Amino acid sequence: MYSELITSINSAVTNANATLVTPGEGEIGDSSVLINPESVLEVMKFLKPLYNALQVISGVDYTEYIEVCYFLAHFDPAAPKDVMIKTRLKDRVAPKLDSICSVYLAANWQERECYDMFGVSFNNHPDHRRILCPDDWEGWPLRKDYKVQEVYRGMKVNPENKMNRDDQLFEDNKQKGNEADLIAWALSKGL
Amino acid sequence: MQTWDMDLEELKEEETNLPGTKLKTELLTVNMGPQHPATHGVLRVEIKTDSEIVAQAIPHIGYLHRCMEKHCEAIDYRGVIPFVDRLDYLAAMSQELTYSMAVEKMLGTEVPRRALVIRTIVSELQRIASHLMAFGTYALDLGAFSPFLYAFDEREKILTFFEEISGARLLYNYFWIGGVWNDITDRQLGYIDNFLNGFEKELVKYDKLVSSNRIFQERTMGVGTLSLADAHSFGATGPVLRGSGQAWDLRKVDPYLIYDELDFDIPIGEGQRGSELGDCYNRYIVRMLEMVESVKMIRQSMKLLEPGPVIGKVSKVIKVPKGETYTRTECPRGELGIHLVSMGDKTPYRLKVKSPCFTHTSILPHIAPGQMIADFVASIGSIDIVLGEVDR
Numbered sequence: 001m002y003s004e005l006i007t008s009i010n011s012a013v014t015n016a017n018a019t020l021v022t023p024g025e026g027e028i029g030d031s032s033v034l035i036n037p038e039s040v041l042e043v044m045k046f047l048k049p050l051y052n053a054l055q056v057i058s059g060v061d062y063t064e065y066i067e068v069c070y071f072l073a074h075f076d077p078a079a080p081k082d083v084m085i086k087t088r089l090k091d092r093v094a095p096k097l098d099s100i101c102s103v104y105l106a107a108n109w110q111e112r113e114c115y116d117m118f119g120v121s122f123n124n125h126p127d128h129r130r131i132l133c134p135d136d137w138e139g140w141p142l143r144k145d146y147k148v149q150e151v152y153r154g155m156k157v158n159p160e161n162k163m164n165r166d167d168q169l170f171e172d173n174k175q176k177g178n179e180a181d182l183i184a185w186a187l188s189k190g191l
Numbered sequence: 192m193q194t195w196d197m198d199l200e201e202l203k204e205e206e207t208n209l210p211g212t213k214l215k216t217e218l219l220t221v222n223m224g225p226q227h228p229a230t231h232g233v234l235r236v237e238i239k240t241d242s243e244i245v246a247q248a249i250p251h252i253g254y255l256h257r258c259m260e261k262h263c264e265a266i267d268y269r270g271v272i273p274f275v276d277r278l279d280y281l282a283a284m285s286q287e288l289t290y291s292m293a294v295e296k297m298l299g300t301e302v303p304r305r306a307l308v309i310r311t312i313v314s315e316l317q318r319i320a321s322h323l324m325a326f327g328t329y330a331l332d333l334g335a336f337s338p339f340l341y342a343f344d345e346r347e348k349i350l351t352f353f354e355e356i357s358g359a360r361l362l363y364n365y366f367w368i369g370g371v372w373n374d375i376t377d378r379q380l381g382y383i384d385n386f387l388n389g390f391e392k393e394l395v396k397y398d399k400l401v402s403s404n405r406i407f408q409e410r411t412m413g414v415g416t417l418s419l420a421d422a423h424s425f426g427a428t429g430p431v432l433r434g435s436g437q438a439w440d441l442r443k444v445d446p447y448l449i450y451d452e453l454d455f456d457i458p459i460g461e462g463q464r465g466s467e468l469g470d471c472y473n474r475y476i477v478r479m480l481e482m483v484e485s486v487k488m489i490r491q492s493m494k495l496l497e498p499g500p501v502i503g504k505v506s507k508v509i510k511v512p513k514g515e516t517y518t519r520t521e522c523p524r525g526e527l528g529i530h531l532v533s534m535g536d537k538t539p540y541r542l543k544v545k546s547p548c549f550t551h552t553s554i555l556p557h558i559a560p561g562q563m564i565a566d567f568v569a570s571i572g573s574i575d576i577v578l579g580e581v582d583r
Contacts, residue, residue, distance in 0.1 A: 028297055029514030029533075052423040055519075056545035058530045071517055071528065071545070075423055075437060080444045084517060106426035109553040117260075132253040132582060141261055142541075 232578030370502030429525025
């Protein structure tokens, strides 16, 4: 589907290493184009005339690598098209990518969100801050190995008395098959 | 306000207040929000002002961040629907539609014909309700109170209908994976028909009262202009992009549901009534014209409604095959995209929501410099953001 695009990317940008990613055996969904992380900026510069809008930058943590997906679309009713460009970052300690803010203005906030949630740093970003979490928050929330910090500015995060454990208690009792306990628990909750 | 104190000290030392010398000026930082009626929720904008003129505006978001994307990684596919409701709480049906379409695409579920038609009717009604809210609060931002009451009167009728079919007024959980939860009856169709007849007359009233009002036009025309090239570069969609003059609408370009069978136009900003292309007035008028189109669409879809089941065959425990998808639909505020990654489990591996409001809020720092503060309020209102969706 994207074979022409891939050939043109490879011929325009050296070491872009663009390859097609298709759903494998027993898999389903959309295909995408995988590129080399070092060549993101050049590839985006090349794609800008073909796709006039960057829709979203989405990160996925596959534990062995972090994947950053760029969804590009061409907003032209006569020739609508879209593509998903992916890149994989092996380094989990300090993953780095080139910022594409100079190419698409939309990248500014999208890259900030990717940094906020996955800790991917973007070189030459004009305003490299967290966006949804507080500036002094620790850790990268959407990574699979994320542990919530215990104390934030002297306040306990998720204090025991504010956690809703009702669902968990209900499931535990149900699994035990202890019906009398379940009824007693429900009565104590006033249900 | 701290900059003002510093200034005072310097003034004393330098005695710049002597007659004949020029007053020293400095930019003043003012925080607008997070509790401010004109920011439509908990948006905080740090404004650097030069007297009444905005020199720089920096939006600070995240006050309503509820970790929705992280939560969704731990709950099953059906349980996600109430979560997506709470993104854009003024157009919850449209969010549910996008999410269920994404899951259906992965599962390969066939949605029954009647469910498709009901979904179309309900999404278009939701679009009207959402645009009415935008219209009412926008007039309120600009100092007109009565349009707000008229708009809420009509919106209430739609919410009553939604309450009847789903049991809730704002957060519905009505679109399920595979179809819709409940069928709609002939009596309810009659109710919609009645509503539409009355609503068309109301639209004429809004046009006379607000759209052709001289004061309203003065406040919105030539304010917050966004060029088409910038709109593209920012990734703007929906009424913001169409207000800048491009007829881009997913319902036409990449039809889903039964939109390919319906006859409708895409209203765009054309500098109506002497306005400047891409200004606040154009974005506003696109929404008003879209309501007319929605009325047309609902009337046509109601004729296509045939008896049949309203929910397709979906297994009791949903396990989505391994893979990923990016599904987008045209929501009232723009294109909503769902990036769903599945590992073949009962829960999504990753669910990323591309929110149109998030994209549109990032335009604010671009259009703010040089505006009066009151015009900046008009600009925020014209892009019609819902902070639940910005922060997720």
